[in-house]
Amino acid sequence: MSRPRSNSEPTTVSPSAPAPSPGAQPSSSENVFANLGIVVLAGGKSTRMGADKAQVTVDGRRLIDRLWESLPDHCPRVAVAPQKLGVPTVSENPPFGGPVAGIAAGLRELDTEWVAVLAVDAPGSAALLPQLAATIGGADCAVVVNAEGFDEPLCALWRRASLLTAIAQTGERDVPAGALLRAARQVVRVPGTGAERDFDTPAQLSQLGDVELGDVELCDGAEVGDVGLG
Known part of the structure; x- marks a missing residue:
């Protein structure tokens, strides 16, 4: 997996939610989902994929659509990408600023108390939102840990105020997304189920179905998708 890691050694998964950070109130899943916004990073250089990941299709459905349609219907959401995707989309200004710049751009479009950060190349990742919401408790952030023991900072749930503080x-x-975890005071880690897996190549994606890359137009001399995922 090519996504930058937030830690060089495997992480010990927290068995339960921690005590609240100073000033934070413990949450419940119901409270989280009642005021949850979602940022979907839908860029990245896509060098290994050979096309804009968001618009690659599997069994005729674009990756952005597979993820978008799996999100809770009532939750406001925004994709971060340098091109139009047919869903609410924003780009950093200036473009191509990396994962944290993408997260910050998406965050400015939302006013929810809670913010989930997901990536288009992990189209099953929304399935982990209930576990993240149930585990965050009073922490600043809940993040999924993959089978190798590494954090997946683009499969995470944040308190809005804590995410703003970390970005500041x-x-x-x-800035890599893992830097935000290091800036947070309290992070709870949730074991992954495999739904967090990201797909970097057509061969990997073919495990989900028939892959079509399609034609990709370049933006301003840069490869489409040079934003967000890194």
Whole structure:
């Protein structure tokens, strides 16, 4: 997997939600889902895929559509990408600023108390939102840990205020998503189920069905998708 990791060693998964961060109120899943917004990073250089990941199709459905349609219907959401995708989309200004810049751009479009951060190349990741919501408790962030023991910072749930604070500490441009976890005071980790898996190549995606890359137009001399995923 080519996505930058937030830690160089496997992480120990927390068995339960921690005590609240100072000033934070413990949450319940119902409270989270009642005021949840979702940022979908839908860019990335896509070098190994050979096409814009968001618009690659599997069994005739684009990756952005597979993920978008799996999100809770009532939750506001925004995709971050340099091109129009047929769903609410925003880009960083200036474009191509990396994962944290993409998250910050998406966050500015939402006013919810809770914010989930997902990636278009992990089209099954929304299935983990209930576990993240049930586990976050009073922490700043809940993040999925994959089978290799590494954090997946693009499969995470944040308190809005905590995410804003973390972004202020790390800065936005050319910052990996894992830096946000290091800036948070309390992070609870949730074991993955495999739904968090991201797909970097057509061969990997073919495990889900028939893959069509389609034609991809370049943006401003850069490969389409040079935003967000890194």
